[in-house]
Amino acid sequence: MGRKGIETLVGLFVLLGLLAIVFLALKAANLATFRVGGTYAVTAKFDNIGGLKVRAPVKSAGVTIGRVAAIALDTSSYQGTVTMELEEGIAFPTDTSAKILTSGLLGDQYIGLEPGGAEQNLKPGDQIRMTQSAVVLENLISQFLYSKAAEPGGEQK
Amino acid sequence: MNAAELLRRLGVWALGLLRGLGHSAFFFVDLVRSLPWALRRLFLTIAQIHSIGNYSLVIIAASGLAVGFVLALQGYYTLSRYGAAESLGLLVALSLVRELGPVVTGLLFAGRAGTSLTAEIGLMKAGEQLAAMEMMAVDPKERVLAPRFLAGIIAMPLLAAMFSAVGILGGYVVGVLMIGIDPGAFWSQMQNGVDAWDDVGNGIVKSVVFGIACTFVALYQGYEAQATPEGVAQATTRTVVVSSLAVLGLDFVLTALMFSAPR
Amino acid sequence: MKNDNLVQIDRVTFGYDQRVILSDITMAFPRGKVIAIMGGSGCGKTTLLRLIGGTLTPQRGTVSFDGSPVNPRDRESLYALRRRVGMLFQFGALFTDMTVFDNVAFPLREHTTLPEPMIRDLVLMKLNAVGLRGAAQLKPADLSGGMARRVALARAIALDPELIMYDEPFAGLDPISLGVAANLIRRLNDATGATSLVVSHDVHECFLISDYVYVISSGRIVGHGTPAEVQASDDPEVRQFIDGEPDGPVKFHYPAAAYGADLGLRP
Numbered sequence: 001m002g003r004k005g006i007e008t009l010v011g012l013f014v015l016l017g018l019l020a021i022v023f024l025a026l027k028a029a030n031l032a033t034f035r036v037g038g039t040y041a042v043t044a045k046f047d048n049i050g051g052l053k054v055r056a057p058v059k060s061a062g063v064t065i066g067r068v069a070a071i072a073l074d075t076s077s078y079q080g081t082v083t084m085e086l087e088e089g090i091a092f093p094t095d096t097s098a099k100i101l102t103s104g105l106l107g108d109q110y111i112g113l114e115p116g117g118a119e120q121n122l123k124p125g126d127q128i129r130m131t132q133s134a135v136v137l138e139n140l141i142s143q144f145l146y147s148k149a150a151e152p153g154g155e156q157k
Numbered sequence: 158m159n160a161a162e163l164l165r166r167l168g169v170w171a172l173g174l175l176r177g178l179g180h181s182a183f184f185f186v187d188l189v190r191s192l193p194w195a196l197r198r199l200f201l202t203i204a205q206i207h208s209i210g211n212y213s214l215v216i217i218a219a220s221g222l223a224v225g226f227v228l229a230l231q232g233y234y235t236l237s238r239y240g241a242a243e244s245l246g247l248l249v250a251l252s253l254v255r256e257l258g259p260v261v262t263g264l265l266f267a268g269r270a271g272t273s274l275t276a277e278i279g280l281m282k283a284g285e286q287l288a289a290m291e292m293m294a295v296d297p298k299e300r301v302l303a304p305r306f307l308a309g310i311i312a313m314p315l316l317a318a319m320f321s322a323v324g325i326l327g328g329y330v331v332g333v334l335m336i337g338i339d340p341g342a343f344w345s346q347m348q349n350g351v352d353a354w355d356d357v358g359n360g361i362v363k364s365v366v367f368g369i370a371c372t373f374v375a376l377y378q379g380y381e382a383q384a385t386p387e388g389v390a391q392a393t394t395r396t397v398v399v400s401s402l403a404v405l406g407l408d409f410v411l412t413a414l415m416f417s418a419p420r
Numbered sequence: 421m422k423n424d425n426l427v428q429i430d431r432v433t434f435g436y437d438q439r440v441i442l443s444d445i446t447m448a449f450p451r452g453k454v455i456a457i458m459g460g461s462g463c464g465k466t467t468l469l470r471l472i473g474g475t476l477t478p479q480r481g482t483v484s485f486d487g488s489p490v491n492p493r494d495r496e497s498l499y500a501l502r503r504r505v506g507m508l509f510q511f512g513a514l515f516t517d518m519t520v521f522d523n524v525a526f527p528l529r530e531h532t533t534l535p536e537p538m539i540r541d542l543v544l545m546k547l548n549a550v551g552l553r554g555a556a557q558l559k560p561a562d563l564s565g566g567m568a569r570r571v572a573l574a575r576a577i578a579l580d581p582e583l584i585m586y587d588e589p590f591a592g593l594d595p596i597s598l599g600v601a602a603n604l605i606r607r608l609n610d611a612t613g614a615t616s617l618v619v620s621h622d623v624h625e626c627f628l629i630s631d632y633v634y635v636i637s638s639g640r641i642v643g644h645g646t647p648a649e650v651q652a653s654d655d656p657e658v659r660q661f662i663d664g665e666p667d668g669p670v671k672f673h674y675p676a677a678a679y680g681a682d683l684g685l686r687p
Contacts, residue, residue, distance in 0.1 A: 003200065010203045013210045017315025020322035021361065024254060025353045027325075027344070055352065281516075289513035289572075292473055294502035295530050 039085035040124040041069065044098040044111075049080040050134025051109045052100055058084045060113040065090050068111065084111060093118040097130035109134060184377050191296070191303035198304060205308035209270045213316055216265055221253075221320035224261060225327025228252055232328075233336055246343035247350040249328035250321075254351060254360045255416065258321035260408050263367035266313060267400030271375035274305055275396040278379025279389040287380075302376050309375075313368025314361050321360065359415045366407055371400040426451045426583055426615045427472055432481035434467060435639075441467050443639045444481070451582075454609050454616045456626040459636035460661065460670060465619040468636075469585050472617075473507060474498045485583070503531055506576030510588045512568035514560040520547070520571050521556040527578045546574040550604060566597030570604070577608060583615050584608070590622040598622075602629050623662055627651065635661060637670070 049071060058066035066086035074081045086092070095116030102109050113128075122128070195202045232248040278301070281287055287297040325347075333340045351357065375396045382392035427449040434442045441464040449455050457465050470476045471483050474492045483490045485501050492498055514523050524543045528534060534542070547553040550570040560568055569589065576584055589601050606629040609616040620626050626633065627647040635643040635650060635658050643650050643658035650658065660668030676682065 006204055006207050007200070009211050010207045013206065013214065013312075014315060016214075017210075017312075017318055020315070020318035021357070023322045024318060024325075024357045027348070055355075284516065285509045285511070285513035286515055288475070289507070289509055289515075291475065292502055292505070292507040293527050293530070294499040295526075300530075 038088040039066065040088055041083055041085055042092075042122050042124070042126050042128060043081055043083050044128040044131050045074060045077065045079040045081050046098075046100060046131050046133045047079055048133040048136055049082060050100055050136060052082065052111070052134065053108070056108060056110045058086060058111045058113060060090075060092075060115065065113075082111065091121040094120045094122055094126065095130065096122065096128055097132065098128045099132040100134035102135070180381075181377050184380070185373055187298055188302060188306050188373060188376065191299045192307055194299040195303040195307040198300065201300070201304040202307050202311075205304045206312055209274070209305070209308050210312035210316065213266065213269050213312070214319070216269055217262060217316045217320050218323050220261060220265060221258075221323035222327040224257055224320075225249060225253070225324030225329075226331050228257075228324065229328040229331035229336070233332065233338070242338055243342035244346050244350075245332045245338055246325075246328065246347035249332070250325050250347045250351050251356060253321040253324040253328075254356050256360075256408070256412070258317045258324065259360050259363040259367055260404060262313065262317040262320045262364060263371060263404035263408075264401055266309075266316065266368070267371045267375070267397055267404065270309065270312075271371050271396045271400050272393045274309075274372070274375040275379040275382070275393045276389055278302070278305075278376060279382035279384075279392050282380065282382060283384035283389065302380070305376060306372050309372025310365060310368045313371070314364040317360065317364035317367075355415075359411075362415075363408065363411050366411060367404050370403045370407060374400045374403060424450055426486060427617075428482075428484040429468070429471070430482050430484070432471065432478040432483060434464075434471060434476065434478045441639055442471075442478075445636075445639075445641060447634060447641070447644075449615055449617060450632075451615050452609075452613055453631040454606060454618065454629055456618045456620060456630035456633045457636065458619075458621055458623065458626060458633060458661070460621065463636045464639050465636060466587055469507070469587055469617065469619055472583075472585065473505065474501065503579060504582045506579070506581035506584045508569065508572050508576045508584070508586045508589055510591060511565070512560070512572035514563075514568055514572055514575070516560050518559075519556070520552065520558050520560070520563070523560070523571060524575045524578055526575065531579060542578070543574075546578055547571075549577070549608065550574045551600070564597075566593050566600070569593075569597075569601065573604060573608075577612070577614075580612060581614060583617065586616065586618045586620070588620055589618060590620055590625050598625060601625075605629055621661075623664075637661070 052068060052071065054068050054071055056068045057064040058068065066084050068082055069085045070083040072081045072083075073079075082098075092113060093116045095118040097114045097116065099112045099114070100109055101112045116130075228249045229245060232245050232252075233242055236242045236245055236248065278287075281301065287301065290297045290300065329340075329343060332338045333343050378392040378396045378399070382388045425448040427447075429445055429447040432442060432445045433440070445468075447468075457468060459465055467476065471478055472485065472490065474490050477492050486504075488497070490498070490501065514520075515526065518526070521543055524546055525539050528539045528542060532539075544553055544556065547556055550573050552567060552570055552574065555563070555567065555571070560571070563571065573589075586605065589605065590598055593601060602625045605616060605618060608614070618626060618630065627650075630647055633644060633647055633650045634641055637657045643653045643655050645653075651662065653659065653662075657669045659665070660670060666672050
């Protein structure tokens with residue numbers, strides 16, 4: 001087989017390989033949802049971020065409009081500071097609330113934003129004031145046990 | 158044979174192992190240093206990508222498809238017990254992209270391309286072709302080994318990606334077309350759960366590392382083979398064994414580094 | 421002042437661990453001559469070629485090429501030397517994945533920047549010199565042993581080397597190929613003015629074409645001179661070699677215990 005023939009076949013091979021990689025990145029993974037447009041960052045502080053991870057989605061009304069960019073501990077208030085990147089072009093009022101929710105019963109955690117009614121919008125670098133921490137299972141269980149124990153006729157201790 | 162003799166033999170064997178390790182380390186450094194020549198003689202590298210990559214396409218595609226089929230079948234059986242059958246796409250994709258794609262491709266590569274590289278180099282050595290090249294003032298490491306090394310490093314991640322892609326399609330065929338899972342759930346669960354950088358990207362990094370390891374072992378065994386039929390046969394056997402162990406061992410290390418670090 | 425000897429071997433000793441292969445050898449190879457190095461198997465003939473080519477380093481003594489010592493550690497000078505030397509390996513050592521044409525073109529393509537049309541002409545000329553111009557598009561697997569060696573010869577002279585080394589060029593050839601090979605070696609040497617070193621144990625052919633002969637045995641030179649002088653030598657080792665005597669200084673029997681004892685016979 002001549003030189004040209006081999007080069008063509010190798011080109012084909014490399015093309016197939018790159019196509020496979022592109023397929024994996026776009027169709028199988030979440031690269032397609034990676035908005036090419038710009039983003040702006042806002043922060044929020046939570047008492048407990050639960051199982052929230054970096055790159056978890058930020059949703060409003062169930063629609064993903066951003067990603068968690070960073071998670072850090074605020075050493076003065078001992079709260080968890082979450083930095084989110086929101087899609088440019090989607091503005092939220094300054095009294096928007098952020099909750100850490102779980103998708104499904106035992107799924108991954110994400111941040112849900114509920115817009116308030118203020119006239120001003122969040123600017124890049126602003127902090128969301130109203131937050132609700134993640135539900136921690138142990139707290140739920142101890143709450144339940146405690147409330148059960150507080151029922152009349154059910155005292156244990 | 159008393160204990161002292163046994164100990165002495167053990168010591169000799171261990172020393173030999175160490176010396177071999179050192180020798181192969183020097184060889185690796187030489188190979189890496191000769192890589193620029195592979196870029197200069199681009200056609201040689203291209204011809205090698207052809208013989209390493211193109212000729213592996215059939216076995217990689219067939220294996221990928223088969224593994225995808227089986228993953229879907231087995232996965233469905235387990236997932237449906239927890240009512241999570243809709244996550245089948247996610248299961249198949251993650252298993253392939255993170256682990257099975259790079260590792261199985263690595264093992265197949267070691268068997269198919271690795272042995273042919275070892276045999277080829279070993280026979281060239283036996284036929285004095287490498288010595289002849291040396292005598293003609295052409296460094297065989299640059300002209301013969303470096304293009305093959307570069308070709309292996311380039312071909313492996315491409316083959317691994319093809320394996321995973323075909324496997325996912327195979328999983329789709331079994332999961333959606335045969336078992337009847339909702340195609341929307343299949344793809345959307347997958348897309349939500351597989352991260353392009355962390356999963357696909359790390360999988361590619363793994364396959365590049367495996368490519369370096371397998372190609373290096375194959376070339377080393379061929380270069381150091383005894384110039385007899387038995388010598389070449391032993392060398393090809395050693396290529397498969399050492400490459401496979403290297404792939405599995407490196408996989409453990411890489412997986413621990415990549416996927417267990419808390420985010 | 422140009423040295424009359426292209427290659428000089430000065431008191432060279434070489435061996436592996438306990439085994440000494442060459443001990444205190446001194447040889448001189450004058451320019452333009454065909455010199456034969458002969459001896460039994462394992463006497464160190466091929467080792468000499470490797471020392472000259474820089475593949476091996478002598479433990480003692482120096483090997484010089486054109487006045488300068490051969491230093492295997494200096495890659496630059498070693499490769500510069502090798503470009504002036506052509507070597508014919510015992511079974512040709514052709515590159516099996518290339519055609520005959522590409523094999524002969526290899527040194528030209530690697531070491532010169534000549535354009536392809538010129539390389540083509542040169543390759544065809546070299547092939548013509550060995551009588552195989554018509555076989556240019558064959559692969560080494562299609563060639564007979566003799567033809568393969570001729571192609572290897574064409575490849576060895578592709579860069580018109582000053583020194584051509586032949587490692588057992590006559591081994592295993594039929595009478596016609598033998599004649600062709602001997603003829604080629606002599607004619608090429610005279611036509612190009614090169615120096616040829618022929619390592620062989622084929623007494624008849626070597627004596628026919630050589631200007632000077634060295635006979636080596638057990639790592640030492642046991643005889644040297646013109647073919648006529650060596651033919652007339654009365655050294656027992658030389659005599660055994662030239663006459664082909666089965667027993668003499670080189671024993672027929674491999675060292676063993678007494679015959680009777682081995683068979684279990686009582687004395």
